[in-house]
Amino acid sequence: MAKRTLDAFFKPAVEAASKKLKTEPDTPPEPTGPPDTHASYPTPIPQLPSHITVSLEHGTPAREGRRITDQPDLDLLYFQPYITRTTANELFKFLRRDLPFYRVQYNIKRGGVETSINTPRYTTVFGVDETATFIPRPEVNFKDDYEDDGGEDPETLALVNATSNTPISPSKYQYTPRPIPKCLDGLRRLVESATSSKYNFCLVNYYASGNDSIAFHSDDERFLGSSPCIASLSLGGEREFVMKHKPPSNGTQTPGQSHVTQKGAGRPAGQLKMPLASGDMVIMRGSTQANWLHSIPKRKAGGGGGIQGRINITFRRAVVPAGTNNYYNYNVGCGRVWRWDEGVGEMVEQRDKEEEKDKKEGKEGDKEGDKEEDKEENEGEDEGENEGVDKEEERVEEIKDTTYMSLLKAGGVKTTSHGH
């Protein structure tokens, strides 16, 4: 992206930041503008404080990216870091506090049997595939719409067909697509300019502790097109990112196995391990997704560079509506919203309006019902069950790998995916 366009995007922030320095040095950071609202958001999403915006604009890349292509089929660009640690940690706290998260459950069918999977991390997603786009609604945006008239906030963005600009039929998507809020969209544009690729999706993972994870998988769904470029940004506590080559179709030695450095005994051959710290960014591109798997394994408590919890943001480009359906299904789903509670220092599941009303009216029977439900949910959260969940996910991956192998033999058709 041209520097001029980025300057225009960040200009209000630069002005706000310099004004703040001159007049009110001790007041809390000012957001760059009013919060983003949209019917698809559970609550408004604030804009970044102007000093974070300025630091992103002027401080990235904190270091130039290092290209890693010394393994077969691998093409990585590794920024260590892309965003300075201080800004990355502030961004981490902002996003954890201000984004709505989900703990998605979904069913898979294996051998004809329905199995329920609990995604072992918090997720959220924004964006729409390239057949549609969000455009400002002139009738709203030319009004002085930030004046509070006590009514509902007017919708400022309309979802339209990307070529004809005509409204999208509500039946086109299974979930209402969510526009990328400004606090992530500025970042998307910066990352676009750093990687010379375009992105229309922003997937966010929050790993609350070492027990949260993502199993080995590749982001090689057909809806991303061939040779997708995926930018993956890490914020907060450090976690290990592990990559391994997909098994070969003929079941012989993993390609590249003999070239990959094996540090320490007992470590499986052919794995690459990267300690992703706050602000680091890995770009996976070329034939990487087609040939390599990646994961964030669970790990014991401790480590993480002093910060508890980690956010990962991936920027991707989906080319067809199947991508939109898949991403909302597996990263938002149908469950309740979870939000960060600074007081208790953890994510808290949000009640819906009906439940709040019941609580206020003191409906005891319903409360008892809730307890039963909670108990069942908590039972599903103990360590043993989580182990099981992780294994469930690993087993899904095994199935994906096996299918991948058999499809490769049959001519390289892609597997279905659960949309990590």
Ligand SMILES: O=C(O)CCC(=O)C(=O)O
């Ligand atoms: O957290 C990470 O670094 C990886 C996330 C990831 O692989 C994904 O969301 O597909």
Ligand SMILES: [Fe+2]
């Ligand atoms: Fe991934």
